[in-house]
Amino acid sequence: MATSQPEQSNASTQPRLLVERLRQSLLDGAFASGSRLNEVHLARALAVSRTPLRSALQTLAGEGLLHYVPNRGFTVPEQSLNAIIDAYEMRALAEGLAARLAAERGLSEEVRLRLEAALRAGDHALASSTDERERRGLYAAANEAFHGTIHEAAQSTLVKDVLRICQRVPQTSSHNIVAFDLSDMRERHAAHRRIYEAIICREPREAEQQMRQHVLAVKVSMARWYAQRGAFEQSKLEEPGLTV
Template sequence: MATTSEKRVHGIAQHLRSSLLDGAYHPESRLNEVQLAAQLGVSRTPVRTALQQLAGEGLVEYKENRGFFVRRFDVADVIDAFEMRSLAEGLAARLAAERGLTPEDEIEIEAALEQGDTGLSLADEAEARRVYGISNDRFHSTIQRGARTRLVSDVIALCNTIPQTLSQNVMSFSLETMRVRAEQHHKIYAAILARQPREAEELMRTHVLDVRRAVARDFARARKADSVNT
């Protein structure tokens, strides 16, 4: 059973992790332990322990005698993470097709698909993106659960340590592009239901790699703009 101290560290780490993944801190900026402790209303010790945990996850870097810094990811890191994710999610789709989805998973995926289609038909673009983002997470997470293997979850969790691969950070695509992604969701689900493992795997890998190309291109452009402005 976790102690009060362990729970406090867990809560701080979770808060900082979310902030880092949401882009609240600029890459390579220093994370001042004293300031963070004051902001969070805790002592410096649990903050340092939480930062050490995040360093182990690869989200921050510790520099001797200088402290903790937000890690800057290169475009190669982003590309590699999407490649790993495509393999893991492709495997999940194949296993889900081979093993069959539970009735509960089928209901959840169909609800996610309907939610995505409804979201993308909304006139309010911001709301359309929000609703589609939720449906996208539901779709992928349910297929991952349907694979019934921890390997997929472990690999995707590793990929998720790179902020640019997270769904909330790839929702900047045009609505038309999102509609193409939604159509791909329907095709992937149809292949899984038809118990076509190779088709399901190929469709899912293509789906993820399509996102990789777009994100890598935008990320490279942003990095180039940063270098010009500094």
């Protein structure tokens, strides 16, 4: 097939692209929790052969986004409510560290501009009178841009990787803000601004503290939302380790 294909030579190779696509799908919850991924079917669906697909799956398993059992293939891990809470605790610490490092090391001009752009995008999302659905989309993008920029500003591959791992639980992904109502969003946005100021003023402790509280506040919103939704949508709510 490789010979018959025009091969656009995108500088990126198949496994790399597959990792991206699959990660996105997994975070969007496109695959049922606990389900097995059939290599043959999936390869056909993605129009690649098993080899590059397996490469991608192995990588994702390494990241913890998939679970691998030797002769039984790859499965989508089931997340318990406990795991989601833990993920937020971990994320709060890691994002806090990222903010602290950013404050310690300072922002390059380019990064500072991007951070400010993200804040303005948040302003815009909250000010716009568009429908609820669109506002949510806009704010999610601004939110993701804000956090992503700080992750970069920390200039630590390790911290960035840890944060990626923390967001492997779809419910903690920063572009997933279903749990927010409008007042929540306003509060989050104000927190973003406080964090930004602490970083700009080079106050590491303050930046870390603000960021931690911010993420923990998100945790509470999320937990509240799940408690409400879970109450009538899913009756299998039993400790310990209820799966959502």
